[in-house]
Amino acid sequence: MTIGQHLTEYAGLPVADFALGTARDELPDDPASVAWRISSTHQGGGFAEVLESFLETVDTGAVTALVVGYWYPEEPVELLVAAAGRLPALRSLFVGDIVVEESEISWIEHSDISPLLAAYPRLERFGVRGAQGLELKPFRSEHLRELRFESGGLPGHIVRAVAASDLPALESLTLWLGEENYGGDATVADLAPILSGERLPALRHLGLQDSEIQDEICAAVASAPIVARLESLALSMGVLTDRGAEALLSGQPLTHLRSLDLHHHFMSDAMAERIRKALPGVEVDLSGRREPDVYDGDVWMYVAVSE
Template sequence: MGVYQHLEEYAGLPVARFSDETAADDELPASAGEAAWYVGTSFDSEPFGETFARFRQAVDTTEITALIIGYFGASYDDDAADPAALLSEAAASFPKLRALFVGDITGEESEISWIEYSDISPLFTAFPDLERFEIRGAQGLVLEPIKSETLKVLRFESGGLPATVVQAVAASELPNLEHLDLWLGVEDYGGDATAADLAPILSGDRLPALRHLGLEDSGIQDEIAAAVAGAPVVARLETLSLAMGTLTDRGAEALLSGQPLTHLRALDLHHHFLSDAMVERVKGALPGVEVDLTEQEEPDGDWFYASVTE
């Protein structure tokens, strides 16, 4: 999943698009439940609220199981929308919703650091049966600790994830969560979480079902790798990702010196700053693990950069 193209498939369903360009006589899928529905507008066009209202009139939302929110405006727009508020108010119209992606917005539409939100906590109350929630962008993002017996996938894509959001995830009660991804980002874009903020996640106490953990795109990837090396949660994981960040030989050494990782099915380290010798060491230490060491980067002077920031 990248930030430069829209989703074509989501939650196992093909994506059907409804946008500011969708006309009343356009042909739409006959069964609303057979698609993941994208709803979005475009810059300097119909306000998102109007597009969303037309969508609810044109499509039988009571059958929708997967929903994608695209471009919804920006703070400098007079008609900027609050997608969390709009969705929460419309929750009764989506009784079967199980998967929600907020912010399927490409770099051409808006830089990831420009995507602005408010408090998204009400979404988890409005849609208590969500099994999958994903969001792109984190400017102004607020989250309170949540409780969910149904949530299995939780993903945050960001060039800078606020520490308060990381702390809220860490304090949440998610006994059936299987997949957690946090693009932590860098401090220049609001990514001020520390390795200590991740401690409750790494303990695994509140995440007994977790099988995939991604702590990615971080400017402190070496510190995170060192914390992961001794983390109790790792023993129950099937896949682990420390990709997209500023991982160097120091972080890789910490991983290799920590608990065994040979039980993993896959370890994703793509976009890294490892030396050739360390790349070979990692491969040799994990012969039965699918290790992604692509995108071997070179620092720009003394600047080590994460993959997604602005």
């Protein structure tokens, strides 16, 4: 699976592209009615130029949601930090709305995103796509409710930084862990502070997805203290086999969940049916069953998003 479409909605708002040279009378009447996407243009406009035009043209004091698309040649973090005073109402920020025609997900180049979180302390939603060069220091936020990392390989140091952060208001955490070949070297031990739930008292959705160690993650989730207070759980997009599913069924009850996402998996039909029967009141997504590929006698199973 590749990401072939830009976000059309973010933070409950339709996404609107800001184009270089847009006149004020062409803008929406209410700047807070859309999530604005800022990206470099392929007609010569660099990211810094487009961002500055946006800041000068739009009433950015009312902007609540921003989506950062493809950037070139400037990297966006320093520019967005410098613009923080001109975006006082910003509450939702997604960095890296970049599709496969622009860059493979594992090739999206980042830097240290910690300054963004410091510059916008009242963010309620923060998302990042891509993980090449990504850095993050543990942080505290009283306001962040949704944190999302999409990658083909999320480094263990990012997972550990998230796990060491104090996020008392966080309701939704999603981590696409990916493959080691693309930098996804996080271990179950790195996830342990998240699964304990000690720093995440408000968490209601947890997504530990797209992992080549999905079975091991399921075994850890089966006895994780945080699960009892979740409303939804996503263990999808990875190399989930009957072994991981058996661990889930043998662990703590999951009948309190509203939804359990297991799509893109390598379970047998018999195991999938066991899960359905064990969770009759839960919305379970078992779509996208995969068969392992076999090359010269070697069995290969794969995550949904990697390169």
